[in-house]
Amino acid sequence: MLTINHQNEKNLLECFFTGRLDTMASEEMHPTLNHELTNLQKSNPDFDQSKIVFDLKEVDYIASSFIRICMKTAKQVPQGNFSIVNCNPFVKKTFKIAGLDETLNIH
């Protein structure tokens, strides 16, 4: 569902998601993600410069609640430091339709 890989030396937080990210799955993972981000914020004085990457390689569906999580997370770091990678075309089109592909820096 959600695996987090924090590379301190690179100031990089990579989040690997898997499966179908519907409303329920999004709500379940949100506290974990929040917790991780809060810890990072507390422990890392350079949090402002952190890069957060959501890897959606193994994701085949995203609910609007997951898109909201992406937006909320993106707001916690300077513009351009949040990105989403490895979307499959169906997920990519979903972000396009939401009009968020540029805001969320989707590759």
Added chain:
Amino acid sequence: MTDSIIDQADKIMEKAMLAAAEFQQFNQEQTDRIVEAVYKAGFNARVGLAKMASEETGLGNWKDKVIKNAVATQLVYNSIKNEKTVGVIATDQLSGITEIAQPLGPIFAVTPVTNPTSTVLYKILICLKTRNPVIISAHRSAVKCCTETVRICYEAALDAGAPEDCIQIITAGSRDLTHTMMSHPKLALILATGGTGLVKAAYSSGNPAIGVGPGNVPVFIDESADLPFAIANIIASKTFDSGTICASEQSIIVEESIEEAIRLEFERQHCYFLSPTEVKLVEKIAVNAETMSMSPFIVGQSVSVIAEKAGIKVPDGTKILMAKLDGVGRDYPLSIEVLAPILAFYAARDYHSAINICIDLNYLGGIGHSAGIYANNEERILEFSTLMNAGRILVNTPTSQGAVGGLFNNLLPALTLGCGTGGKNITTENISARHLINVQRVCRRKPNQNWFAMDFQKYLDESIDESILSKEYFKNN
């Protein structure tokens, strides 16, 4: 707005209104006689008009413009000649509904410089078929050829008994007059083919509009495709009238695994891959990087002219300049629509990445228009089609000639291609006569027996829920 422009618009509209009043009394036979006469006159003038258009606009070449004129007359005529557009057009005994076609009224038809005479011929035919007077607005760089087209059609129409002033043309090239005409209270519809600004102005005028916007056509070549066939078709399409059709291929997207084979095949078929330095030089003359719009100076020009302007040398006989790009958007100017023999080329690491590039290109100014795929894999064709936001997905088909319909498929032949709401248009269809009538529905009494068998007191009782009322509604069905 000056009084003279308003007066001018009023005079044109007054003539058009009188023509509309007379035209609406015509029956199907009279109407069809006029359309046939105009078709024949337009078709017979196809070569002269093509030469005039090519000479006056300096875009494309006259031979391909002959084909465009033939499509706009012969194919369009054959697609509408048997269509009922007057009076009762359909009767359904079962539903009790009879459909009656009524004309819309005066139509203001804006035409582009890239396809001037063909668009004028096509719009005149579909307007006359539906008994609508048409006012042609010619592009300022195509006034002479459009005026001649209108003259030929109008004379043929009058000879066949059409009302006076059923075809008019505005040749002044005045932006103010065009805008005054578009917002004229007596105008019935704007049929706008042109750039984004024009289409937006049409939709903002307060009058109904069928406006179609620009494209940015991505073409995916799948590993299952017949490569020599695919590339021959792409070249025939992209070079047609020097790439001036808005449905022409803009980018070729392939997987890295077949990049080399495709590159060799393009080269074998006389296309030239630009070096990174040459890409930059072509970018500079082809696209205004600030506004991210194509330069009008390269539209419809040949490879040799473009190469000369860019200051590069290419082999004699080069058909298309290929520009390999690493991305889509502002940093890659050639990723936008360029109506000239220049093709962006992308090699993606895998299938999904390739389709993602197609999505990015599709959304970069070409939403709703057209997309192409070469493949012999049904699953991929369907997946690609689902993922593109395009009114037309052309499969194993040259997109220029494929999108206009009637040549390579059974789409309605048209030079105005709807792009749906993504392109801020009302439809994704190819526009034809059927879009230019008001359909009245005469509804005979056919009571809904289920509804009238219900006890209506039960609808007033809040405690009775949908499942009970639904069961009762469908009882004995």
